[in-house]
Amino acid sequence: MKRQFLTGHEVAVLACIDAGATHMFGYPITPGTEILTNWIHHTQKNKALEYLQTEDEIAAGFAVCGAVMAGEKTFTATAGPGTVLMQDALSMADGMRLPFVCIVAQRGGPSSGTVIYSQQEVNLAIHGGNGEGMRLVYSPSTVQELYDMTRKTFNGAWKYRFPSVVLTDGFLLKTRQDVVLNTDYPNVEAEPLVHEKEYKHIRNIYTVEEELYEVLQEHKRDFDAMAKEVADYEAYKTEDAEVVIVAHGIVGAATKAAVDMLRESGKKVGLFRPKTLSPFPAEALNNLAEHCPSLCIVESSMGQLRDLVKQALTVSAEIHGLYKPAVGIDVEEIVSFIQENYQ
């Protein structure tokens, strides 16, 4: 256990190294570039680590696919339009159940948008492929969680064999915070898909519709089984809450501070923060909404988190929200919004 004062970029790279990653393939794009350049710095000192700056995000993604098939823990990092291009390789990873790890540094969109911050890549991270969106997606709210969840992302990818995303943003990656690097946290071992002495023939295209249907049923069973083990959330001061704010990532951290301020002024407000956006902690949300059916979504998007919440809800709830696409949301703003809208 080492306590250090580090940026999100530094911590993300250290988490990949501690997770056992040996290769990174990447293409520079703001605000994710420093993950590539930090990794490259480490390759100078640690000869077990390798990298390639590829010709584009597509090549980076497919090189990740190739390297994980060969049995090496490998990752990429991208953002915005790069996350769009990455879907080609992520879709192959969806189809072939590859332990693909991608750190997404969200930036404003659509298109080239803005370069630092957003929460608009939730849909892409989960549903960017031409399939059913069976991916493991973590959303860290602090630099500490960025470390812990990156470790969990590698473990989840290699244990359950679903492509896995650390969904963060430029704000968190540039933030410097106190962090404990738990180097004792156990790693899931990497295993090649093909071995020298046993010949495997691996498809991602099927001749008969029923064949693919059967494969997808199996994926769904595995995904549901994984969900029981990994779906994670934080419920903060929700026991007696009359309003529960639902937020994720860095907005979740701001909301937590807002809850404390609102509580001081006598408002019974709580926070529900999904740590995994996929699989979504649906059961916990429903249990909560059953005794507190007033939900307020706060996110830097026009409703990508809200849609996940609505999809997860099986009990009736009243949903309002503060939706600010590609704009940061601070504590005071959340406090004012709740005070004005929940008398």
Next chain:
Amino acid sequence: MSHAKSTFCPGCGQPMTLRALHQALKKQDLESKAVLGLDIGCSLLAWDFLPINTFQTHHGRVVATMNGFKRAKKDSISIAYAGDGGAYAIGLQSLLWAAMRDEPITVIVSNNVVYAMTGGQSAPTTMIGQKTSTNLDPVKQEPMRGPELIKQLNPHAYVARTSMTDMKELNHHMEQAIATQQAGHFSLVEVLSFCPTNWKVAGPDLKAYVENMKKIFPVGVCS
């Protein structure tokens, strides 16, 4: 010799190209070290054709995938198998950069001057005067000559074009390409191949069709 029954069209050139590849690997006892990545197109049909580890990738992405595989497993023989569209159109960027960086992988391109799996559309290699389902008027532009382009980028690469009408040459280039990868360099072999289905050419005339292709796509080692 083949592992499974061929699912290629009768008269297709690809099984012969794949057998030549297999022969070259077998001769050096490299079957277990070899990993064959397939582009999407007719090449995908090779997924269970040879007794070597094989996987399908995406259209245009086999070179990038096999580059990743090779970097992660350096003692493997990493082979990317693609058609002319996968190699020279949608996948060209990755192919050029793999050659530029001298990635130690072997790329085999089956050039049959059409997109065959989708039913005979124009390819980067479609020849002047040829008509296809996407060129109802005869094609006017020069075809892409991949090996000549790639050789300019990398003096260490082994780059050749051959034809499946000459199995001896085909076998030789496959062996050289594998040996080049073992020596740590990039290699590419383009094979002029039959597509009777989309050319709408009968069996006895296929050879003449390829002989005509050779006038436009010169065979031999690119230098």
